[in-house]
Amino acid sequence: xxxxxxxxxxxxxxxxxxxxxxxxxxxxxxxxxxxxxxxxxxxxxxxxxxxxxxxxxxxxxxxxxxxxxxxxxxxxxxxxxxxxxxxxxxxxxxxxxxxxxxxxxxxxxxxxxxxxxxxxxxxxxxxxxxxxxxxxxxxxxxxxxxxxxxxxxxxxxxxxxxxxxxxxxxxxxxxxxxxxxxxxxxxxxxxxxxxxxxxxxxxxxxxxxxxxxxxxxxxxxxxxxxxxxxxxxxxxxxxxxxxxxxxxxxxxxxxxxxxxxxxxxxxxxxxxxxxxxxxxxxxxxxxxxxxxxxxxxxxxxxxxxxxxxxxxxxxxxxxxxxxxxxxxxxxxxxxxxxxxxxxxxxxxxxxxxxxxxxxxxxxxxxxx
Numbered sequence: 001x002x003x004x005x006x007x008x009x010x011x012x013x014x015x016x017x018x019x020x021x022x023x024x025x026x027x028x029x030x031x032x033x034x035x036x037x038x039x040x041x042x043x044x045x046x047x048x049x050x051x052x053x054x055x056x057x058x059x060x061x062x063x064x065x066x067x068x069x070x071x072x073x074x075x076x077x078x079x080x081x082x083x084x085x086x087x088x089x090x091x092x093x094x095x096x097x098x099x100x101x102x103x104x105x106x107x108x109x110x111x112x113x114x115x116x117x118x119x120x121x122x123x124x125x126x127x128x129x130x131x132x133x134x135x136x137x138x139x140x141x142x143x144x145x146x147x148x149x150x151x152x153x154x155x156x157x158x159x160x161x162x163x164x165x166x167x168x169x170x171x172x173x174x175x176x177x178x179x180x181x182x183x184x185x186x187x188x189x190x191x192x193x194x195x196x197x198x199x200x201x202x203x204x205x206x207x208x209x210x211x212x213x214x215x216x217x218x219x220x221x222x223x224x225x226x227x228x229x230x231x232x233x234x235x236x237x238x239x240x241x242x243x244x245x246x247x248x249x250x251x252x253x254x255x256x257x258x259x260x261x262x263x264x265x266x267x268x269x270x271x272x273x274x275x276x277x278x279x280x281x282x283x284x285x286x287x288x289x290x291x292x293x294x295x296x297x298x299x300x301x302x303x304x305x306x307x308x309x310x311x312x313x314x315x316x317x318x319x320x321x322x323x324x325x326x327x328x329x330x331x332x333x334x335x336x337x338x339x340x341x342x343x344x345x346x347x348x349x350x351x352x353x354x355x356x357x358x359x360x361x362x363x364x365x366x367x368x
Contacts, residue, residue: 022078022141023348028066031352033345036078036141043093046148048103052164053140054082054337055355055364057195059132063352069293073134080140080366081107081131084154084163094148103151104163105139106170106319107131123174123316130314140348142368152319155327161365165333166322168363171196171288172203173322174315179261179286183208187257189250189278190214190230192265192289193221195362198228198336200263200288205229206330209261213254215246215274220360228335240270247278259283267291273298281305288312339364 022036041047058068059079066073084104090097097103110117110125117125132138154163181188181204188209190200193216204212213232214225222233232253236246251259260283262275267289275285276298285307302309325331338361341351348366355364 020142021343022137023080023343024076025062025066025073025079026076029063031063031079031348033343033348034076036137038143038145041089041091041145043091044148045091045145046087046094046097046103046151047089047143047145048085048105048151049088049143050083050085050139050141050368051102052084052160053080053366053368054164054168055080055351055366056082056168059138060352060356062132064356071134075135077132077134078137078139078141079132080138081133082164082167083107083131083139084160084166085144085368086160087151088143091148097148097151097153102154102160102163104154104166104319104323105146106150106152107139107167108314109147109150121316123314140343140366142343152323154323158323158326159334161337161367162326162333163323164365165199165336165363166319166326168195169199169203169322169325169331169333170315170318171312172199172201173207173318173325175200175263175265175286175288175312176203176207176209176261178310178312179263179284181207181209181261183210185209185260187211187213187254187259187261189259189262189275190225190265191262191271191275192216193218193225193233194265194358195336196288197221197263197265198225198362199333200265201225201228201230202331202333203325204261204263206325211254211257213250213259215250218359221362224335224362236274238270240273243270243273243277247274250278261286263288265289269295269297276302276307276309279307281307284308284310286310286312336363337365338362341366343368 087101108130110122111127188204214230215234215236258280262279264275265288268291341347
């Protein structure tokens with residue numbers, strides 16, 4: 001199970017009184033707040049009282065389907081992985097953190113022994129233990145235990161909510177790194193103005209992209225993107241036959257600037273086709289969203305133009321940069337937090353309903 005905790009059944013079997021509560025996914029569309037027994041504190045661990053936990057699209061997907069791809073929820077699981085809190089206790093070998101420190105938590109514990117970990121790409125670890133990815137419990141709880149090395153101290157001017165937002169921001173930063181976004185990038189196109197598309201926009205801006213355009217089917221999301229600094233925001237359709245015309249409109253909105261990098265934060269056949277068509281010869285397409293497992297896309301035309309296609313899986317070594325971007329003011333994630341809830345049974349249920357509804361809800365945040 002790794003760090004985090006044990007199930008309420010374990011606590012009951014031990015006959016212990018347990019006051020650490022967590023939001024458990026127990027069945028399709030069913031969440032219950034129940035006791036969550038913490039494991040012993042190891043010498044390199046910290047015990048953290050959660051203060052801010054965001055709802056991710058994957059949390060909603062697990063609630064609806066009890067699975068994502070081959071990750072299947074087979075027994076009750078604590079949900080949540082976008083989090084920040086206050087340290088209450090440190091292990092005997094922890095020297096860089098103290099009780100009372102406010103920290104943002106990186107949610108994945110890799111093995112540090114496999115070839116991916118040794119090669120510096122620990123996000124690809126085959127033995128990764130990641131919050132709220134079955135069978136590992138998540139962080140929507142009063143307290144959790146986590147390795148100290150994966151807890152990053154927050155500066156005084158960065159709130160705990162912003163600390164929790166380091167997780168989605170990390171996805172955008174990692175995607176921009178994979179795609180090579182820099183001040184020398186002529187223009188970046190972001191496809192999809194959901195939470196990940198919007199943090200990808202913020203990350204591309206912060207990493208120096210001179211021009212960033214974004215497209216979506218929802219005008220409200222595009223308005224948010226404009227307020228966050230998008231140079232162009234173009235409404236598109238879901239019809240595959242519209243790709244060619246929409247690409248022309250996107251290019252026109254950018255003043256004819258060539259698109260060096262496209263970040264597809266949706267992951268559908270039509271969006272990938274748009275990305276491949278819009279990106280200049282020799283450019284790069286980064287697949288961030290995972291809407292469809294299988295797609296039909298025009299690869300031949302992209303291949304003869306030497307458009308490189310790269311994927312992303314989570315992130316690596318992003319928390320220090322994300323915290324610095326927040327501290328310096330280069331990135332402001334506060335406008336993305338649109339809804340806030342407490343930690344009662346009723347509020348947990350309502351929060352997930354609001355997040356699943358989408359529309360005006362971008363990031364739903366629990367304040368514990």
